[in-house]
Amino acid sequence: MKGIVLAAGKGTRLYPMTKPVSKPLLPVYDKPLIYYPVSVLMQAGINEIMVIVPPGETDTFAALLGDGSQYGVTIAYAEQPVPRGIADALLIGRDFVGEDSVCLVLGDNIFYTPTLSNTLKKAAANNAGATVFGYWVEDPRPFGVVEFDKDGKAISIEEKPRQPKSNYIIPGLYFYDNQVMDIAANLTPSARGELEITDVNLEYLRREQLQVVPLERDFTWLDAGTADSLLSAGQTIKRIQDSTGRYVGCLEELGYDEGWISAEQVQAIGQELSMTLYGKYLLGLK
Numbered sequence: 556m557k558g559i560v561l562a563a564g565k566g567t568r569l570y571p572m573t574k575p576v577s578k579p580l581l582p583v584y585d586k587p588l589i590y591y592p593v594s595v596l597m598q599a600g601i602n603e604i605m606v607i608v609p610p611g612e613t614d615t616f617a618a619l620l621g622d623g624s625q626y627g628v629t630i631a632y633a634e635q636p637v638p639r640g641i642a643d644a645l646l647i648g649r650d651f652v653g654e655d656s657v658c659l660v661l662g663d664n665i666f667y668t669p670t671l672s673n674t675l676k677k678a679a680a681n682n683a684g685a686t687v688f689g690y691w692v693e694d695p696r697p698f699g700v701v702e703f704d705k706d707g708k709a710i711s712i713e714e715k716p717r718q719p720k721s722n723y724i725i726p727g728l729y730f731y732d733n734q735v736m737d738i739a740a741n742l743t744p745s746a747r748g749e750l751e752i753t754d755v756n757l758e759y760l761r762r763e764q765l766q767v768v769p770l771e772r773d774f775t776w777l778d779a780g781t782a783d784s785l786l787s788a789g790q791t792i793k794r795i796q797d798s799t800g801r802y803v804g805c806l807e808e809l810g811y812d813e814g815w816i817s818a819e820q821v822q823a824i825g826q827e828l829s830m831t832l833y834g835k836y837l838l839g840l841k
Contacts, residue, residue: 556679556730557652558596558604561644562589562616562662563635565609568781577612578780579662580619584789584796585833586804587619588779591665593630594804595728599658599675602628602815605651606662607644610634625824626806627815640749641727645739654733656682659752661727665777665788667795667803674768678730684764686730687756689723690776691769698724699753701767709767712760714753723769725756726776734764802836811840 566578573581579589589606596604604623608616613632623630633647644659645652658679668674678686689701689709695716702711702720711720729752738758742750759765770776775795777788792803802808807824810816821837828834 556601556656556658558599558601559644559648559657559659560589560592560596560604560606560662561641561659563607563609564638564663569785577609577615580615581785582789583665583779583785584792589616589619589662590806591804592660592662593620594806594809595660595666595675596658597626597628597806597809597813598672599679600813601658601679602813604628605631605633605648607633607635607647610636625820627810627813638749641752642739642742642750642755645735649736652736656730656732657735659729659731663779664727665779666728667775668771668773678768681730681766683732684766685732685735685756685759686766686768687725688728689767689769690726690774691722691772692724693722695719695722695724701725707769709760709765712753712756714751725767805836807837808840
């Protein structure tokens with residue numbers, strides 16, 4: 556399975572913060588925002604990753620993440636010339652994905668639960684159809700809303716409904732088999748001129764190949780798209796790290812946990828960053 560991070564949004568809701576810097580490079584507590592979606596792919600066991608960035612920003616992202624080898628992964632880059640919707644990421648990454656299945660994650664979404672890796676690896680192991688997640692929110696109207704029948708099976712998805720049929724939304728994390736490449740290629744742009752990821756999920760639903768996994772109520776999902784949500788995300792990450800003693804989105808630790816890099820490599824990076832709390836955390840890993 557290949558992984559794609561769609562990190563090409565202009566971040567206009569965060570102006571003026573994002574005028575000089577791309578939104579996924581903004582800090583969320585002690586790490587750049589982009590670390591968190593990359594960490595999701597790594598926890599799913601995915602070590603071949605494409606990061607889709609705004610025009611002219613490849614060098615900026617590469618200066619941060621490099622080729623991924625320091626984390627035990629390979630990272631390629633592609634640019635999205637114009638904003639054409641989430642599903643456009645699948646078209647941009649088509650050659651990269653090839654004949655494989657794919658996990659697509661949005662560059663401003665943060666996911667956390669202590670058992671996240673198990674949940675992601677189970678979804679990645681589903682080789683037929685699509686797996687997405689249902690997350691309970693107080694006000695689902697700004698999102699894609701999923702409706703379940705009495706047996707817990709998804710029966711409808713509506714984008715930004717005025718009268719939602721449930722409180723469960725589909726956050727920005729999607730696992731697809733290779734059918735998705737042709738599905739995305741045959742999409743018709745919506746009224747706002749975008750290729751909608753909801754239309755991809757609806758096609759899988761029509762084919763009876765969509766699995767929607769409801770997430771537990773204690774699961775943490777953060778969409779760091781506004782100033783308030785960015786601040787809240789940073790506070791939440793700090794609270795989790797302070798209470799658990801484990802860092803969220805630490806790519807070096809995840810690479811070590813997956814067996815992709817050695818303890819010596821982690822220690823070497825920790826030494827380079829030893830003046831920071833992040834570096835001290837790496838030096839304390841066993």
